[in-house]
Amino acid sequence: MSIGVGLATGLYGISFGALSAASGLTIWQTQVLSLFMFSGGSQFAIIGVLGASGPAGIIPAVISAWLLGIRNGFYALRLNSVLSLTGVIKALAAQLTIDESNAVSASQDDERSSKLGFWLTGASVFVFWNGFTFLGAVLGSQLGDPSVWGLDAAAAAAFLGLVWPRLKNLQNNLIAVLAVAFTLALVPLLPSGIPVIVAAPVAVAIIYALKRTNLKRFLEVHHDA
């Protein structure tokens, strides 16, 4: 299971590598992202913002990638109790803490397979993701004008593919719609790259605020009754 997940995930390292090259990053810059950032969503975000905004987008690119990396911190919190590690091994486990290794580990029944699932999945995704990143970056740097090959559209499709499995309840869907609306409204007003990092937290905050008022109203109604 772990190696299957590793291969399937690693394969889209090709699209990351190609898009990164199309966004103006060198093969080495692309490879360093896969080796050290090693988190698909953050990697697509940083190259997406750099590709759209150029060097002016460096700060928003880093912030977008950083914000998308928060969820790995929460996987790490969970895994810390499961793996019970110390020292250098902990630092290594941290690097392999991503969507897939956490998901496989969380879906195991006993502690031993939970640990094994984490390490095998993390390691195989790392190996395949980096190998295919290199392949994609080499191919992408040979292509010339990215828009002729539709690579700009591929970036849009890649982000849609990353958000798609998370659009599974009304609250998430509302957040997505609000985030899109605010982002597009802010694009003409703010420097490139900034609309995303402003609109996304605002969309989440509004849904939380709505939830809180609804809950209060609900409680009041029931109190009166």
Next chain:
Amino acid sequence: MPSYWIAVVVGSIAVYSWKLLGYVLPKRVANNREVVTFAGKLTVALLAALTAVQTFVAGHALVVDSRLAALAVAAVLYWRKVPFIGAVAIAAAVAALARHFLGWS
């Protein structure tokens, strides 16, 4: 581009810092469900916002071009459970063909 090295290095450290933070915080934080769902919601918002930018934005302007057609095709493919890599490749092909044969921007 050489200046992108700053983004690559600082960004990598920034993303790793979250991963490491989770392993050094006290274990009781892990059981706070509010915090965990918040991270999930922020992820949805960021990815949706990035999808919108990649589809509609050119510089500081909002435009409708071949990318929207490609995104619509990708949405249908994800809905039909086509794997990520296939959907992305087909979306790229749709935009490339629309530009080449239909002259769309």
